[in-house]
Amino acid sequence: MKKRIVNFMSVILLVIFLFSFSVSTFAAQELERLNISYVKLPLNVPSIVEKEKQLFEKEFNPDGIEVEFPEITQGSKMTQAVAAGSLDFCNALGGTSLILAAANGVDIKMIGVYSRAPKAFNIMAKDPAIKSTADLEGKKVVGPKGTILHQLLLASLVKNDLSLADLEFVNLGIARGISALLTDSADAALVAGPAVPQALENGAHIIESGEGLLDATIVIAVSGEFLDKHPAVVERYLKVHQESLKFMEENPEETFAMVAEETGISEKDVEKMYAWYDFNPEITESDINELKKTQNFLLNNGMLSQSIDIKSLIVE
Structure with a gap:
């Protein structure tokens, strides 16, 4: 009797294994x-x-x-x-x-x-007189709206007791924003990733990064x-x-x-x-x-x- 039960259980386990294998194989094929x-x-x-x-x-x-x-x-x-x-x-x-x-x-x-990369997201300026976000009052700032960079700008403004109404913000992509900054068509630009070292090499400087403000x-x-x-x-x-x-x-x-x-x-x-x-x-x-x-x-x-x-x- 014990032998029959063992054999029966072995068959049941084999059936379960084969069924599971066929289901997983079918899922992969599907x-x-x-x-x-x-x-x-x-x-x-x-x-x-x-x-x-x-x-x-x-x-x-x-x-x-x-x-x-x-x-x-x-x-x-x-x-x-x-x-x-x-x-x-x-x-x-x-x-x-x-x-x-x-x-x-x-x-x-x-x-x-x-990823998290607060240092990869920056507000940059070219004019040496602009050293922080506090210096952007009444200035023109360019960057992509509705993005992490836009969020960084607003957080930095709040930190400096300013609001978006205190400056002129223009919605521009990163590449066009840097171009505007380097040709003096904008006072500051929102810059991220490889564009940051490129802008630095062309005379721009960082006035604020995401560090301490957001994790990006x-x-x-x-x-x-x-x-x-x-x-x-x-x-x-x-x-x-x-x-x-x-x-x-x-x-x-x-x-x-x-x-x-x-x-x-x-x-x-x-x-x-x-x-x-x-x-x-x-x-x-x-x-x-x-x-x-x-x-x-x-x-x-x-x-x-x-x-x-x-x-x-x-x-x-």
Whole structure:
């Protein structure tokens, strides 16, 4: 009798194993393609390593899953692609874009932090007489509206007992903003990433960075529908991201050379800027508070009509 029971249980376990294997195999076959956004600037080192080392391909191609990297550099277009079902993962999405998308009904979830880089976001001036944000009263400042840089400007103004009404703010992209600054068409510009050392080389100076004012949180996000259908794939995605971070830590020189080649930034500037970034993907209470600050910025400036529960966006 005991032998029959043992044999029966063995058969049951075998059936369960075979069923589980067939289900996982079917799930892998059902998923034919992964679409992961690729943004290399301002200095998205993990994305560059993942792409150049083909880490995602090595993880998913053996299961018959193709991996594509659409270059979508604007956060709003990234979240639009998620809403349309043409993008699965947002690899490097601004916290601002995450909140705006979710508030407008896009099914999107945050699964990690991509980077924090307060030193990479700056207010710059060319006139030596402009030494701080306090000196911008009545001046013309240019930069991209509704971004981390715009948030930095407002936070810096508050710190100096000023408001946006105390200066002339013009909505311009970073490249055009620097051009305006260097040709004396603007008194200050909002500058980020590789444009910072370039502006420094051309005579500009930093009057304020994000340090102490904001963390400049960039997140990793996924389509909520995709997460529901393929949670195991999302876990594997995060595993690959960890592999890229490990490679960066163990091979700094190769990493700097790879990033310089991909971005056209000198290795010297890559190494300098790399020190500004924290790529730890763990979501901390500080990150959540930073996203809440970002939401308040959007609400106070009329870019968001109602608040949402930030924690509801997070899936760890």
